Structures are given as structure tokens and as C-alpha cells.
Amino acid sequence: MNHFSKDRLTAVEAKEAAQRVAFGPVMFQAAQAMRKNGLLQVIRDAGKAGITIEEAASRSGLSHYGARVLMEAGLGMGAFLLNEDKYTITKMGFFLLSDPLTNVNMNFIDDVCYDGLASLEESIATGKPEGLKVFGEWNTIYEALSKLPPQVQKSWFEFDHYYSDGSFPLVLPMVFATGVKKIIDIGGNTGKWSISCAQYAPDIYVTIMDLPGQVSMAQAKIRELGLEDRITFHPVNILDENQQFPKGHDGIWMSQFLDCFSDSEITSILKRCYEAIDENGYVFILENFWDCQRFEGAAFSVQMTSLYFTALANGNSQMYDSKVFKKCIHDAGLCIEEQIDHIGEGGHTLLICRKA
Template identity: 60%
Template sequence: MNFYSKDTKTALEAKDLAQWIAFGPVVFQVARTMRDTGMLAAVEASGTTGLTQAEIMDQTGLSRYGVRVLLESGLGIGLVVVNADKYTLTKTGYFILHDALTRVNMDFVQDVCYHGLSDLEASIRNGKAEGLKVFGQWPTIYEGLSQLPPHVQKSWFAFDHFFSDNAFPAVLRHVYKDGVKRLLDIGGNTGKWAIASSRHSPDVHVTIMDLPGQLNVAEQRISELGLTDRVSFFPSNLLDPSQPFPTGFDVIWMSQFLDCFSEEEIVSILKRCYNALSEEGYVLILEAFWDLQRFETAAFCLQQTSIYFTALANGNSQMYHSQVFIDCVRAAGFEVVEQTDHIGLSHTLLKCKKVV
């Protein structure tokens, strides 16, 4: 991956991009509004014939003024084109409507991030998630996750699960290829990995370790699926370095978890993993690193996701460059003995063993 070593734009292209950045919030809200009011869907349904402004008014119930300003903005954004006063959908408009990744990202930015991002500069200067106050007064978003408004929770979990759901089927065979029987799932959230593991391997027992609020959600789901004999629960505040981790596991598993913490916190968590494991045990970490992506757009999405952590999640974590992350692994006394890139959409699996 070498996307960022040269400035390849002409001066005119660079100035054009600067205007897109300046009007970025406007572009976002227009695209979302055209999607959510049904404008894009109505235009798409007309096929190559297209619709006039009056026809779009009839189908959406929006005013002439509202339809006009949105369409004119949509022309500049590239969502629609117009010929003989009739509007048709572009390829970009199609992806705004139908691409699952785009929808998940857009809903996450709108419902979870948008208002809090206005406090980004304060978050950078103060080293804490100043934007989180739009939802509540918790130190991090994780303490308040179960108390967020339902539509915000829905978009948060949809964003989180979209990437793990894509990666889990591919990574299961890597995790259980050596006959793992007892696995500690740190940061197991709603229990998705524990459920997938139970269905994949009939002999594995998973213990989920997480905050009590998250475990309540996981425990209910596990019970509904009749998996209570296969999954246990260990409530813990992982940011409290005085709390040791349970022992007796073949593997400690962490998926999309350590990116929720600062470098110092990552080292602290991994050191407690070190103390909890036998010499034969190992840690498996599934993470998305922006420098290991096959496509520049994937790297871009991860880089921008970091800003959510800065302004809303906790103020000190991010989607990491792989070398920064591996330095934390080494500082905790582990070495990476296996690295498997390009799992699912964007993930890397690290197998880490104690340095003897």
C-alpha cells in the first residue's frame, strides 16, 4: 500500500477538492435527505425516462422549492443528471441508495457522529471525547452504549457488525484450526463471536469478558439461542488495571476491540493477557489497519473512522497503522508469530505468543 507518497493532483484538481471539503457537511446532508425523502428512489424507478420536478413533487410530497434546491445541489454532487427537464439517477446516486457499505457508513455518521463532530477541535486539545456530551455525561461512549437513543444504537451496532459479520465466517477456520477448546472473548459485546464459535465448533466453550451493560445484552441473546451451556460471562471494567483477567484459557480473542483504546491502554490490556496465559497459550487479535488495505477508499474509510473515536468514543484511540499497533504488542511482551491480511472487507488477524 503506497497511496500517500505523492501529491498527484493538478492545482485545479486540488482547488476543486478543497471546495468539496469546504462544503462537505452540505454534500452529506443533501445526499442523505434525497435518500431518506424518497427522491432518489423515485428518480431511479423512472428508469431512463426520468422525472420532472413536478413529478418528483407528486411522488415525494415535498414542496416545489424543496425539490428544486435538492435537485440542483444533487446535480453538483453527481447524484442525478438532467436532460430536457427530466432527472435520471447516476451511478453515484445508485450507490447512495443500494450499497450496503455506503448506507451503514452514512447512517453511522448521521446518527452517531454528526453533532458531536463539532467538538473535534476541543477533543484534540483536551484529549477527551468532548462531542459525547450530545448523548450523555459518560467518560466514554461504551459506558453509555446501552442508554443511547434506539436509532443511535441501531446505527452504531449496524456499523460495528457490518465489518465483523463479513470477517467472522472467513476467520473462524483460522482460529479453531488447532483444536482450541477454551477461549476468552475480551470485548465480546453482543455475543456475535461466541455464537459463531458455538455453531462452528461443537467442542469450544467461550467466556465473554466485557462491561456489565454489554454482557446483559449478550446474555439475553445467548439464552434465547439455547447456548448457555457453551458460553459463560465475566463482567469487568477493562480500563481498571488492578482487575486481573481470568485464567485457564487456550486462547484470548479480541476482535475490533483494541482500537477502542489508547496505546498505553492497549499495552496494559495485553500485559494482563500475558499474565493470564500459560506458556502454550496465545492471543488472537482481529483488527483493521488502514495501511494494510488493498484499496485507497478502504484506507480512507478507516482513517475517517478514527475521528469518531477522537470526538465521541473516548478521545484517545483510533483505527491504527499496523506498526504503531504491533509496537504495543511487543511492549506487552508478545511477538507476532502469524499475520494474515485481507480477511473479509478489511481485517488482519495477528497471532501473538509470549516472548520467552
């Protein structure tokens, strides 16, 4: 990642960038307001001809004042251009309006993270997800998922699934090219990966391991699809080191799961993976590493997502630098047989691991 090896801004550019950080929350709220109240769409619909403040207010149903302050804010953030009193949308404004990745990220920050991130400083000091208190009293967000408000759940799962769903079809052939037939899906969540496996080939069997609340959410969908004979369940608190993983499987799968834990917890989980597989078994890890991204913007998104883990998820995990993660793998007695980067739009990396 050469993006982070030198300071490329002039002093003036750096000071301008600092102001964008200072007013970042204001810019975010303005963009989200224009997405929700239709102003972005109205200006997009005006096309190259552009639209005045008066016309935009009339078409969006906003007051003249409301349209004016938002459109002027949109100029500052780079969403609009202004020529002869006519506003037009920029490429960035178009992405704010229509790009699925941007919309998923914005809804996740708005509904899940925004209020809780106010407790980031406290979370850094205590090592606990102090921001989670905006939703209730839980130790981690994973215990809370099945009880969060519907809109918060929706935005959380859409964020989680957007990054994984696009990669699953790409990695399925990579995983099953190894010859595994019976795998454990640790952190199976709503069962999407397990269902994908069962639908990929008729001789594949999966055991979902997750917290009881998550397991119950997956069970309903799997019953609906008639896959109970191919997908079984093992409810467990993964952090309980006395809970050993079931044996008799030739592969263990973890997607966007280990980033939910601290370095020492990752090593502990991987050691139990080591014990659960035989000498010919595989451990498959799918993650977003910020240092393995092709684009600077992707690395930025991954780095910022780390602070959700700090303030709301559990207080001690993050989206990792791959070097930190690989040390955990090696400390657990595993070796990386193959690393495949840049999988899907989410920029996933697949690590195929064996016993060292």
C-alpha cells in the same frame, strides 16, 4: 499504501477537492435527505428515460422548490446527470441509495457522530470525548451504549456488526485451526463472536469479558439460544489494571476491540493477555488497519472513523496504522506468528500472536 505517498492532483483539481471538503456537511445532509424522503428512489425508478423536476416533485410528494434544490445539489455531488431537463441517477447515486456499506456508514455518521463531531477541536485539545455530551454525561461511549436513544443504538450496532459479521465466518476456521478449545472473548459486546464459536463446534467454550452493561445485553441472547453451558461471563472494567484476566484458557480473542484504547492502554491489556495464557496459548486480534487496505476509499473510511473515537468514544484511541499497533504487541512480550490481510468487505486483518 501508495495512495498517500505523492500529491496526484493538479492545482485546479486540488482547489475543487478543497471545496468539497468545505461543503462536505451540506453534501452529506442533502444526500441523507434524499435517501429519507424518497427522492433518490424516485430518480432511480425513472431509469434511463430520466425525470424532470416537476415529475420528481409530484412522485416524491415534495414541493417543486424542495425537489429542485436537492436535485441541483445532487448534480454537484455527482449523484445525478442532467440532459435536456431530465435527471438520471449515476453509479454514485445508486450506491448512496442501495449499497449496504454506504447506508450503514451514513446512518452511523448521522445518528451517532454528526452533532458530537462539532466538538472535535475541543476533544483534540483535552483528550476527552467532548462530543459525547450531546447524549449525556459519561466518560466513554461504551458506558453509555445501553442507555443511548434507540435509533442511536441501532445505528451504532449496525455499524459495528456490519464490519465484523462478514468477517466472522471467514476467520472462524483460521482461529480454530490452531487447536484452541477454550477462549476468552474480550470486548464481547452483544455476544456475536462467542455465539459463532459455540455454534461452530460442540467442544468450544467461551468466556465473555466486557463491561457489566454489555455483558447483560449478551446474556439475554445467549439464554435465548440455550448456550449458557458453553458461554460464561466475566464482567470487568478492562482499563482497571488491577483486574487480571482469568486463567485456564488456551486462546484470547479481541475483535475491533483494541482500537478503542490508546497506545499505552493497548500495551497494558496485551500484557495481561500475556499473563493469562500459558506458553502454548494464542492471542487473536481482528482489526481494520488503514495501511492494510486494498482500496483508497477503504483506507479513507478507516481514517475518518478514527475521529469518531476522538470526539465521541473516548478521546484517545483510533483506527490504527498497523506499525503503531505492532509495536504495542511487541512491547507486551508477544510476537506475531501470522498476519492475514484483506478479510471480508471490511478489509480486516487477523493477527495470530504467541508469547515471544
